[in-house]
Amino acid sequence: MAMVCGYHARAPTLGDVLTIYAGLHGRCIVFTETKAQANEIALSSSIKDNCQALHGDIPQSQREVTLKAFKDGRFRCLVATDVAARGLHIDDVELVVQLSPPRDIDTYVHRVGRTGRANKKGIALMFCNRNDAPYLSAIEKKTGCKFQRVGVPQPEELLRATASAVLEDVMADDIPPNILNAFQDAAEQLIQSHGAVDAVCRCFCELSGFNEGFKVRSPLTGREGFRTYVLRYQATQIRTKGYIWGFLNRNFGEDVTAKISAVIKLADASGAAFDVADDVCPAFEEAYKQIPSRFTSSMTLEPVTSASQ
Incomplete structure (x- = not known):
């Protein structure tokens, strides 16, 4: 996939991209061109609370700790440069995001190969701008793959994807009866106050973190407002x-x-x-x-x- 998005809107958009294309729990690798970009994403983007950086300035011992934590599912997003990610073999990576088009097509192929391993499905998404169109065409010609052009996720789409993921979690969880009973009085009070459907909707909002209003965002450029x-x-x-x-x-x-x-x-x-x-x-x-x-x-x-x- 190719997503046209202004450079300064990419870091704020990452969290929504992850939710739309990898759900609430899927693992993701974000590739950056520089170590500074990797640090920036890890420290100040919309996924900063659930990611770690991996690049050449990080000591080898710490890199090994970070990789193990990622494989063990202790965080869901690895932000890496190409050098640090060379030779990575991690199963169950559902999404690969490239913050910008790489310098050459072979690098693109190497990056997208981090997902869809062991005959499993995966999604590869690349941020770009409209001037990158010739480069996208070159990738399509060499790889034989066709980019699906997609826009920046919109609030309504994000809400639907999140609701579906939360519902799947709630339906799948086998919660012990004694734990459920502990919440029964609070549940009955909420239902009496707001009605059954509205009460459940409020719980969904809290579980998903969407308890405040959305800022509108352009699907053309990714700019908020x-x-x-x-x-x-x-x-x-x-x-x-x-x-x-x-x-x-x-x-x-x-x-x-x-x-x-x-x-x-x-x-x-x-x-x-x-x-x-x-x-x-x-x-x-x-x-x-x-x-x-x-x-x-x-x-x-x-x-x-x-x-x-």
């Missing part, structure tokens, strides 16, 4: 992004257009996708409704609500 829209024309081929900018500048106020960015032409040239800052989205949508129908009857404007779009 932005929503993505797609503008399509029914009978017009768009040759340049300037055509789209002309439409936006003519029909939306300066306060709105100043917060529109990342305009890209669609592959079929039928329109464009772009990001709009969340705080002006209501004004943006209202302004579109005010455009005379003789101009909008041959076009559509839709928000992108899932990564698969």
Whole structure:
């Protein structure tokens, strides 16, 4: 898989990528280009509480301790450079993430080979930007594999994936009756207060860690605080992004257009996708409704609500 995501949005996105593609317990290896990147991810990313770094500056004795802990399941994500990961043979790695495209195709092949071992399924995902398209094509040509292009995980998709994983855990756990009885009074109180379904939903939220609101995130660029829209024309081929900018500048106020960015032409040239800052989205949508129908009857404007779009 290839996920277009701005570099500065990759570390905050890692946790969601791990949840979507490896569940709540699956093991993952994140490959970085430098030791500094490995340290940065291990210390300050969205997976910092459940990962360890592995690179050449770490003493061999500590590397061995880290590898054993990873194999034993004491943490679920190993952040490694290529040198440190050379020769690794770890079964049951469900996901390999490359923070950026490697310098050569052989390195790419070596990295993705860390998952799907012993005839088991695995997922390999690489963060990239739109300028990496020729490199992705070169990988496809040499390996014979076709990248599935995916967007940055969206809140609704993350909630569904987490709910499914939590449900699987709850259904599978064989909890002793005396432990269950210890929570019975609290459970009955919660049901009386909120009703059975709402009570269970609240428990799911607490178990999954989603007890606060989500920040919106652009599936186009991965930036928080932005929503993505797609503008399509029914009978017009768009040759340049300037055509789209002309439409936006003519029909939306300066306060709105100043917060529109990342305009890209669609592959079929039928329109464009772009990001709009969340705080002006209501004004943006209202302004579109005010455009005379003789101009909008041959076009559509839709928000992108899932990564698969």
